[in-house]
Amino acid sequence: MESGAPFFWMNGLLATGLLEVTSDAERLNDGGFWATSITFEGERTFAKFATVLRDQPFPESPEWKSIRSIWKSSLSREQYYDYVEDIRKHISFGDVYQANACRVLSTPSRGTSLDSLFAKLLENHFAPYASFLRLPDIEIASATPELFLRREGETITTSPIKGTQDFTSRDLFGSKDQSENIMIVDLMRNDLSQICEIGSIKVTDFLRIEHHPGIRHLVSDVQGTLRAGISWDEILHELLPAGSVSGAPKHSALQIIQSNEPTPRGVYCGLMGWIQGSESVLALAIRTFWNADRTLYFGTGAGITWPSDPHLEWRETELKANRLVGIAGGIDDEGWQYGSGIFETILMIDNRPLFFDRHMDRAEASGRELGFDIPPREDILRAISYLARFPMARLRLSFGSQFSLSAAPYQQKALPLRVQIRDQRLIAGIGSHKKYPYWENLDLVRAAQFDGFSEVLLIDEWGRVGEGATCNYLFYLDGQWITPPLSVGVLPGVMRSIALDKGLAIEKELLRSDLPRVKSMVAISSLRIAALVTRLMDRTLDIGMESELIFQSLWSEAQSDSVG
Numbered sequence: 014m015e016s017g018a019p020f021f022w023m024n025g026l027l028a029t030g031l032l033e034v035t036s037d038a039e040r041l042n043d044g045g046f047w048a049t050s051i052t053f054e055g056e057r058t059f060a061k062f063a064t065v066l067r068d069q070p071f072p073e074s075p076e077w078k079s080i081r082s083i084w085k086s087s088l089s090r091e092q093y094y095d096y097v098e099d100i101r102k103h104i105s106f107g108d109v110y111q112a113n114a115c116r117v118l119s120t121p122s123r124g125t126s127l128d129s130l131f132a133k134l135l136e137n138h139f140a141p142y143a144s145f146l147r148l149p150d151i152e153i154a155s156a157t158p159e160l161f162l163r164r165e166g167e168t169i170t171t172s173p174i175k176g177t178q179d180f181t182s183r184d185l186f187g188s189k190d191q192s193e194n195i196m197i198v199d200l201m202r203n204d205l206s207q208i209c210e211i212g213s214i215k216v217t218d219f220l221r222i223e224h225h226p227g228i229r230h231l232v233s234d235v236q237g238t239l240r241a242g243i244s245w246d247e248i249l250h251e252l253l254p255a256g257s258v259s260g261a262p263k264h265s266a267l268q269i270i271q272s273n274e275p276t277p278r279g280v281y282c283g284l285m286g287w288i289q290g291s292e293s294v295l296a297l298a299i300r301t302f303w304n305a306d307r308t309l310y311f312g313t314g315a316g317i318t319w320p321s322d323p324h325l326e327w328r329e330t331e332l333k334a335n336r337l338v339g340i341a342g343g344i345d346d347e348g349w350q351y352g353s354g355i356f357e358t359i360l361m362i363d364n365r366p367l368f369f370d371r372h373m374d375r376a377e378a379s380g381r382e383l384g385f386d387i388p389p390r391e392d393i394l395r396a397i398s399y400l401a402r403f404p405m406a407r408l409r410l411s412f413g414s415q416f417s418l419s420a421a422p423y424q425q426k427a428l429p430l431r432v433q434i435r436d437q438r439l440i441a442g443i444g445s446h447k448k449y450p451y452w453e454n455l456d457l458v459r460a461a462q463f464d465g466f467s468e469v470l471l472i473d474e475w476g477r478v479g480e481g482a483t484c485n486y487l488f489y490l491d492g493q494w495i496t497p498p499l500s501v502g503v504l505p506g507v508m509r510s511i512a513l514d515k516g517l518a519i520e521k522e523l524l525r526s527d528l529p530r531v532k533s534m535v536a537i538s539s540l541r542i543a544a545l546v547t548r549l550m551d552r553t554l555d556i557g558m559e560s561e562l563i564f565q566s567l568w569s570e571a572q573s574d575s576v577g
Contacts (some may be wrong), residue, residue: 017126021048021062022071023144023286023294030063034148038246044290048146050153050298053254053278059288060148071145077129079342079415080120084311086346087276088116093330094323096273103269104319111196112260112269115314116330117276120343122309127154127302130341137340142296144285155285155301156337158223158230161255162248162284162295167239169205169248170217173197173257174230174297175316186222186231193316194220194231200256200263201235207251209237228332245288255297258282258314279303281312300337311338324459328452335450344417349449354413355379356449360540361406361420362575366397368539371507376412379446385412393418407540411449423540429547429556430536432481433466434528440502441471441479447504457482468536470549477501478523481536484544485509487518489533489559494518508537508567517566533560535567543567 019031028046036057041047048060088096093116100112131145131154140156160172175194198216205214218234239248259282260266280303286295302311315321315329339352350356357372366372373390380387393410400408400420407423410416435457443454461469461482470486471479480486480503487494496512497503498520512518533555534546543564545556 017147019060019062019147019149020072021060021144021146021287022069023296024142025068025070026287027066027069027072028062028064028287029066031060031148032063033061035059035061038244038249041245041288046287046289049284049286049288049293049295050146050151050280051249051253051284052280053258053282055253057249058148058151060146065289071132071135072128074126074128074132077133077341078125080123080309081415081417082120082343083346084118084120084338084343084351086116086118087274090327093327097317097321097323097326099273100269100317101319101321103265109265109269110261111193111316111318112266113258113282113314114317114326115258115270115274115278115282115312117278117281118311118313118334118338119308122304122307124307127152127304127309130154130302133340134337138300138337140300142286142294144296146285150305151280152304153280153285153298153301154303155296155298157285157296157298157300159232159257159297159299160294161297162252162286162293164239164288164291164293166291167241168236169209169239170234170236171201171205171252172232172234173201173255174223174232175257186220190231191220193318194233196261196318197257197316198233198235200261204252204256204263205235205237208239208243208248210240213238228336253284254282255284257316258297258299260316278312279305279310281310282314300333302337302341309341311341324456328456331450331452339414342414344411344419348409348419348421349451350411350413350415350417352413354385354411354449355383355446356409356411356451357447358539359408359410360423360542360571361397361403361408363404364398364400364402364406365575366394366408367571367574368507368511369394371510372410372539375447375505375507376410380412383446386416387412388416413449425541426544428467429545430468431466431548432468432470432534432536432546432550433461433464434525434550435461435469435471436474437471437479438474441473441477441497442501442503443471443480443482444502445499445505454482466548468546472525473501476525478525478528479503480506484536484538484541486546487512487535487537487563488523488531489555489563490523490527490531494535494559494563495521495523497521497523506537507539508542511570512537512563512567515566515570517563533557535560535563537567542571 021028046065050058134156146153159174163170214237283298285298313330313334315326359366403422406420468481485506536544
């Protein structure tokens with residue numbers, strides 16, 4: 014196939030030889046093969062192809078080169094929180110039962126065709142309705158798992174997805190996910206009733222669990238028999254926009270969406286697939302990239318009901334975007350690299366990274382074990398020297414599909430910590446590697462802050478004491494400073510290793526039953542260096558000479574390294 018030529022591919026079906034592009038649904042009546050893209054806002058694109066082959070591999074394409082630019086979100090975290098609360102307000106007024114809150118990520122396009130990215134998606138992210146369309150003014154690469162419409166003669170089927178979990182979650186789908194799916198099933202039954210024979214609509218599969226790369230979903234199937242003589246124009250008019258990405262009732266949900274989303278969704282949440290006479294497969298364009306106007310876009314969203322927590326819904330949008338955008342590459346506007354990998358957070362003073370070699374020792378060890386490439390240290394130091402200078406900064410080095418770094422001004426917090434005890438299954442820590450996504454850690458801190466604490470202390474199911482969400486701890490007990498051993502699952506923190514190497518503390522397993530005898534605690538991390546703990550749950554801890562000595566010793570070590 015000629016380089017740059019228009020074509021369509023979906024599940025082994027390859028269409029080439031572009032004949033016509035139109036927005037007129039009447040043209041679908043000719044029985045030809047039409048690749049179909051319809052935006053969420055209703056802009057229709059039908060592309061007729063001359064040649065259609067089945068059981069074809071995706072055309073060979075060059076290797077995708079990871080993006081290194083920043084993805085900007087159409088809504089900030091705070092704006093998205095407000096959006097969720099606005100939907101909840103409308104639910105309380107009885108205006109709507111559920112609405113889908115979305116945001117669109119965008120980054121400058123490098124002019125590279127998305128066929129290379131789509132080939133990489135096929136290799137790394139199986140999706141049952143993955144499809145690709147290239148036309149003269151747009152490219153769409155979709156890894157969608159959701160069937161919107163399958164037509165086989167006069168039988169029509171839709172399979173709405175509602176309910177999303179990380180595949181590592183041990184929890185069952187809760188009432189929020191189930192009620193959301195049930196509402197959308199009811200909405201789709203109503204929509205199909207506008208185009209189907211009376212009495213023909215039935216739910217053929219209800220609340221099944223489907224597993225997809227990195228996540229799992231709740232899915233239901235709704236089926237009906239089309240009215241005699243109904244046209245494609247009528248079908249599309251009655252069904253769009255899709256209920257699972259708008260809300261219920263649909264009219265009210267669309268009004269809320271229009272008032273809260275600052276930019277059009279465009280390709281995202283529209284349709285992608287094909288129509289040929291009375292046969293079709295049209296997927297919902299979620300998990301979808303598109304390239305237009307020298308910009309690459311990706312959309313993500315979450316269904317909002319009354320029990321929705323704004324923060325958890327934001328997390329769901331991150332979960333849906335993280336794996337796929339991680340395959341494409343790039344970082345978010347908070348400096349985190351998409352996808353998964355390892356990272357180091359380093360305190361910089363006057364552009365000098367503290368304990369750089371210790372951090373690199375840990376990163377290189379994790380890289381060898383987990384299979385991530387770590388650039389030479391001299392290359393990393395050279396890259397650091399190009400960063401903006403601050404008297405004190407937080408440096409983040411990320412090693413995943415690529416290497417990235419970022420620096421931001423940082424100010425030490427002088428307030429002592431209040432620590433909440435949290436039970437955690439299996440291990441008393443976050444693990445032996447400093448990995449991202451870092452959401453679990455940050456959410457532990459966030460939950461503690463809601464309860465009036467500033468950090469947590471993790472304890473496993475055997476009662477073994479571990480670490481915090483973002484720090485290790487030193488415990489003063491029976492006249493000596495103790496830190497839990499790595500065997501309980503704590504991170505081999507840099508400041509922890511310094512405390513052990515300098516003889517300031519020893520490793521020893523602690524149990525929950527030992528905590529009443531702990532006299533003092535110090536939280537240690539690369540950013541905090543050392544922070545005094547004044548409260549452990551409802552207990553007030555001492556800040557005496559022992560705490561001051563350990564605090565001063567660790568800070569003295571940091572200051573000597575910053576000028577060394």
